[in-house]
Amino acid sequence: xxxxxxxxxxxxxxxxxxxxxxxxxxxxxxxxxxxxxxxxxxxxxxxxxxxxxxxxxxxxxxxxxxxxxxxxxxxxxxxxxxxxxxxxxxxxxxxxxxxxxxxxxxxxxxxxxxxxxxxxxxxxxxxxxxxxxxxxxxxxxxxxxxxxxxxxxxxxxxxxxxxxxxxxxxxxxxxxxxxxxxxxxxxxxxxxxxxxxxxxxxxxxxxxxxxxxxxxxxxxxxxx
Amino acid sequence: xxxxxxxxxxxxxxxxxxxxxxxxxxxxxxxxxxxxxxxxxxxxxxxxxxxxxxxxxxxxxxxxxxxxxxxxxxxxxxxxxxxxxxxxxxxxxxxxxxxxxxxxxxxxxxxxxxxxxxxxxxxxxxxxxxxxxxxxxxxxxxxxxxxxxxxxxxxxxxxxxxxxxxxxxxxxxxxxxxxxxxxxxxxxxxxxxxxxxxxxxxxxxxxxxxxxxxxxxxxxxxxxxxxxxxxxxxxxxxxxxxxxxxxxxxxxxxxxxxxxxxxxxxxxxxxxxxxxxxxxxxxxxxxxxxxxxxxxxxxxxxxxxxxxxxxxxxxxxxxxxxxxxxxxxxxxxxxxxxxxxxxxxxxxxxxxxxxxxxxxxxxxxxxxxxxxxxxxxxxxxxxxxxxxxxxxxxxxxxxxxxxxxxxxxxxxxxxxxxxxxxxxxxxxxxxxxxxxxxxxxxxxxxxxxxxxxxxxxxxxxxxxxxxxxxxxxxxxxxxxxxxxxxxxxxxxxxxxxxxxxxxxx
Numbered sequence: 001x002x003x004x005x006x007x008x009x010x011x012x013x014x015x016x017x018x019x020x021x022x023x024x025x026x027x028x029x030x031x032x033x034x035x036x037x038x039x040x041x042x043x044x045x046x047x048x049x050x051x052x053x054x055x056x057x058x059x060x061x062x063x064x065x066x067x068x069x070x071x072x073x074x075x076x077x078x079x080x081x082x083x084x085x086x087x088x089x090x091x092x093x094x095x096x097x098x099x100x101x102x103x104x105x106x107x108x109x110x111x112x113x114x115x116x117x118x119x120x121x122x123x124x125x126x127x128x129x130x131x132x133x134x135x136x137x138x139x140x141x142x143x144x145x146x147x148x149x150x151x152x153x154x155x156x157x158x159x160x161x162x163x164x165x166x167x168x169x170x171x172x173x174x175x176x177x178x179x180x181x182x183x184x185x186x187x188x189x190x191x192x193x194x195x196x197x198x199x200x201x202x203x204x205x206x207x208x209x210x211x212x213x214x215x216x217x218x219x220x221x222x223x224x
Numbered sequence: 225x226x227x228x229x230x231x232x233x234x235x236x237x238x239x240x241x242x243x244x245x246x247x248x249x250x251x252x253x254x255x256x257x258x259x260x261x262x263x264x265x266x267x268x269x270x271x272x273x274x275x276x277x278x279x280x281x282x283x284x285x286x287x288x289x290x291x292x293x294x295x296x297x298x299x300x301x302x303x304x305x306x307x308x309x310x311x312x313x314x315x316x317x318x319x320x321x322x323x324x325x326x327x328x329x330x331x332x333x334x335x336x337x338x339x340x341x342x343x344x345x346x347x348x349x350x351x352x353x354x355x356x357x358x359x360x361x362x363x364x365x366x367x368x369x370x371x372x373x374x375x376x377x378x379x380x381x382x383x384x385x386x387x388x389x390x391x392x393x394x395x396x397x398x399x400x401x402x403x404x405x406x407x408x409x410x411x412x413x414x415x416x417x418x419x420x421x422x423x424x425x426x427x428x429x430x431x432x433x434x435x436x437x438x439x440x441x442x443x444x445x446x447x448x449x450x451x452x453x454x455x456x457x458x459x460x461x462x463x464x465x466x467x468x469x470x471x472x473x474x475x476x477x478x479x480x481x482x483x484x485x486x487x488x489x490x491x492x493x494x495x496x497x498x499x500x501x502x503x504x505x506x507x508x509x510x511x512x513x514x515x516x517x518x519x520x521x522x523x524x525x526x527x528x529x530x531x532x533x534x535x536x537x538x539x540x541x542x543x544x545x546x547x548x549x550x551x552x553x554x555x556x557x558x559x560x561x562x563x564x565x566x567x568x569x570x571x572x573x574x575x576x577x578x579x580x581x582x583x584x585x586x587x588x589x590x591x592x593x594x595x596x597x598x599x600x601x602x603x604x605x606x607x608x609x610x611x612x613x614x615x616x617x618x619x620x621x622x623x624x625x626x627x628x629x630x631x632x633x634x635x636x637x638x639x640x641x642x643x644x645x646x647x648x649x650x651x652x653x654x655x656x657x658x659x660x661x662x663x664x665x666x667x668x669x670x671x672x673x674x675x676x677x678x679x680x681x682x683x684x685x686x687x688x689x690x691x692x693x694x695x696x697x698x699x700x701x702x703x704x705x706x707x708x709x710x711x712x713x714x715x716x717x718x719x720x721x722x723x724x725x726x727x728x729x
Contacts, residue, residue: 123341135336
């Protein structure tokens, strides 16, 4: 095992180098991921097939602004797989605001993740209505958006306007099939990036293949 | 200048930026929700404000509405002021004395968020339509299990008494006879008790004495009998569930039940997710619920769109001649959505809906009594040329439909491309089991609402690209640098690269 930066680690498991984060709540598993103890520190393996952020790292993500003490607004927390790893990374003095609208998955999010991790603030609200969020205060360092909606980019931009710091990073997962099934994925990604351009400097676009089909991650910086 | 600020832990009144008076919530989640739902009375606050000067700036619309009800002169803050409050909220909470310091504030806010989220989950889980959906899904599930178990029972007991299979149609009667024991011990009385008519009882007792079947050991018989017991139990449970769904549907969705019938109504409700969601869907969506595969095929290849999905199970659609079904399905779907809306937002049973639907269906029946020439023509076939490499799907055009079909995509494709004839646009299929099998969405089952992360297929492993776990190539994440398998340098290269990228800040 060796350390790559303070955010995540490459750990040797089953003969391969795998992505992992340091477990903030030792002994706690979120999605039956493997826990590995090295030199008295417990690490959780981070499955790129389950988490698109991990998939992006595997596919050469150049920017990783999630670090100790970061505050993150996460739209589309779902059952909290990725949220839990970000929670590991930002540590006890960081905050992750996890927004999720669907109550069925939010139940798992609350049960498995939010109750155990003191740096997560669960928000069961519709991301379309950022004004109604409670308990979010100040501006955040990173906005991470993974909501499968046809108008997801606009929803994300609205949220950034309310909550993202100037110069803050914005991660947008584009699930092209949710935007339009009939168009070519590549074109959809280009169109969505066009929507970002007036307010964001687009830094990198990553195809998440083979971990997720027809998904792309767009990393940009808020230059408002 | 007075301002009234709603926070998660209480309401504060400021005078020129200085705290004037604070009204902490004793039960933050409950009281905050009351304010948000405009149900709170806020007596203390109202009395206090009434006693001071006029013209308050208020930070929250719900709070504003409540205060206005008590004819207090107030207005909403400007957005710049709201931004300031947003940014300094923890400080406001500390200043108001709702928490002792910033650290405490964070803890309290998080607790509040957890409490509020939990109460929302509880609230949603209580809604009766979710229970109906579970019931109807259980019913379909039980049908599936009972069918399989029944044929197994017939096969197994058939080794001992093969003639019985052809004589007794109802699985219930069959199971009762199995429960009675071996062939030799079957008496007329048993047959009578199982409720068979005299002629059958005669025939059965005649046949049982000279059966072609072999002996069955006691151990085997005991197992067969416990299967029979299960079949009978399932039968009973199914009956209960049916009645339960019927009663509940009449209770919470009387209009929907009137238009669709309770069973079909409940299934469509299940597809939509909840009564409220169904009420917000367009009729065209309801029309094709359950025919997703055909719908997405139509979207991507331009083939004919499906006429009906689950609605095929509806008596009116099912009984109609083929060329009228699409029109009738459309009419039924349109009325069904209106019915769902009346059930959610209106009250009681609205008889005119069903009447109007009947009128419309009669009209269709008369107007399109005979098929036109166009109706007689078989729909264009979407057979693919030359096996796998069809043009419309190639390259980047792999579409959702594909992915959802699960398992081996290629095989699925071939099957689809095969003999696509007339009946194909319909996925309703068999009345009871209605095309579920093909429906990819069933996989996700109950979690449909969101989070496709839960999709069981995502658990790595069995995608076609194959379990990365075992794939040595996937090692460090950078696949471009080649030299994968046994290259000892690989690890270093990889980590150096990453270090450069993310190096400590």
